[in-house]
Amino acid sequence: MSAALPSDPADLFEVARAGNQSALARLLTLIERGGPRSRAVAALAFRTGDTAYSVGITGAPGAGKSTLTDRLITCARTRGLDGSDRVAVLAIDPSSPYSGGAILGDRVRMPSHALDDRVFIRSMATRGHLGGLSVAVPDAVRVLAAVGMPVVLVETVGVGQQEVEVAAATDTTIVVVNPGWGDAIQANKAGLLEIADLFVINKADRPGARETRRDLELMLELTDLGDWRPPIVETVASAGEGVDALWDVIEEHRNHQIESGMLVELRRQRLEREFHQILMARLAEQIDELMTTTPFAGVTSALAAGDLDPYQAADRLLAGLRDASDPLDPPDPLDPPSTA
């Protein structure tokens, strides 16, 4: 039996800041669902100015991302990053219909840390969130930072475009591949090469690890890199092999980013992308509302009838949006712009 949590976002936020993990889980549920309360939570977290160092882990299904994440939790707990031993995990699954804070369910994913109260594990589906995962995840990371989590591991489940974007929006992005013909090439095709700050060849005890390393190195040579050349780390996550070396490289990348000033600049750019994403989502909402009103509904029927092509339909609607502010002369979106 636990005490009832406050329903007001600001009160809930204070309870979570005081260390209550149920309150934290509830905050993340609000973020996940979107809507005004989500926004209130996001604003509270933003205002604290707290940041967490985020590490994205992506790669094809079956590459061993969960096992690797589990091992990285241990590194974060025993070795820490910048002196702190607390760590949060966001497991991102955009395809999951599941939403809401099943803390037990989340902890079962990583059984070795299920009873450790300095570890917070959470899956996110975020179907309802305005702007989708690319807005919900940064919001969630800021909430975790605000309650005192210095490190957030963001594990994505698949390699769809959305997951790649989420992984790329972290401070250090790890791309996990396995030994085997063509795995490096698939990573390239999926756009993973562009976002990787470091590569992990997991299950490196299997045949083909050397060839996969060679393929990755070759592709890196063909890529126009900045002043950071993504290192390649071999691990056998199931046995814990290579994980300490991986944590070393994560720290190395973090230090590089801090010292070069890149961390500040990249975070600024990501914030601007979030803003853009929110703006587009808002506009999409407004358009959906407009679509149901007269005379705009006429545009869609003209489209269905074949009288307007989709480009013309868009032109008419945009012209209508611009002129809609003049109530004395409402424009007719079906009015031809020139004599046919």
Next chain:
Amino acid sequence: MSAALPSDPADLFEVARAGNQSALARLLTLIERGGPRSRAVAALAFRTGDTAYSVGITGAPGAGKSTLTDRLITCARTRGLDGSDRVAVLAIDPSSPYSGGAILGDRVRMPSHALDDRVFIRSMATRGHLGGLSVAVPDAVRVLAAVGMPVVLVETVGVGQQEVEVAAATDTTIVVVNPGWGDAIQANKAGLLEIADLFVINKADRPGARETRRDLELMLELTDLGDWRPPIVETVASAGEGVDALWDVIEEHRNHQIESGMLVELRRQRLEREFHQILMARLAEQIDELMTTTPFAGVTSALAAGDLDPYQAADRLLAGLRDASDPLDPPDPLDPPSTA
């Protein structure tokens, strides 16, 4: 040596309609690049009212989609669909930086049809197109329909979100999997189950085909299907096995869609989505322009300084957009909406 092609889109369109494949390739290059000439071509094609039956082929890399597509070309040539023996192929590769009409290069992909002038093969990258692939591909299909192609096979290269959307935007969507543990589950995770009108288990001579079929059947049972239950066809595309049966099922699905009235309804819905996509892309362009102007640039600096969170920044910009029509009282987007 070939005669010079006209540069005016309308003239080019007429030459392509008369059967000139170089002109057709040029039209598709224009579509791919986006911009005003792309739009002119799209409008010309739309106005003809011609439609082609489109078949999408998607699945994980390495599943054998190209080989299968190659075999389906043969079916389209020898058996036809609705009496015609011409066929076009669009090979969609959003990750490719390559753009432009390398007819030879495209034909080399499917060598068995390289010299057949009733087959038109084309890859599309469409980086430049307003609205991306989900607008460019329907435009391209309409151009192909307008020059007399009754069937268009749309092969996607990967299984990113964009490719899944492209494949789903065809009249019949084929999802290709291979035998092997978990392949069906991966298809489910990638969102392929939702879009499939029929499944192909390619390389069905390999171990595990029966298990994969059972997995797919189980997942279909757990899915809320309409009045069409996606059939599962086993093929060995490299040997041509099962491909005739696959063509039978494609015809069956086409007939079902026509007789049930679904074809008309689904095409109407897809057209509305295209319109929506174009609208959003236009608005994104307008916002990008606005971002560079005063006083809107102030919003992004306030965001960078941490004075506004991304939601507040979006609110300010939208309020500014609404009020911008009053030149006598330009709004200051940094003006606080309430006393702090």
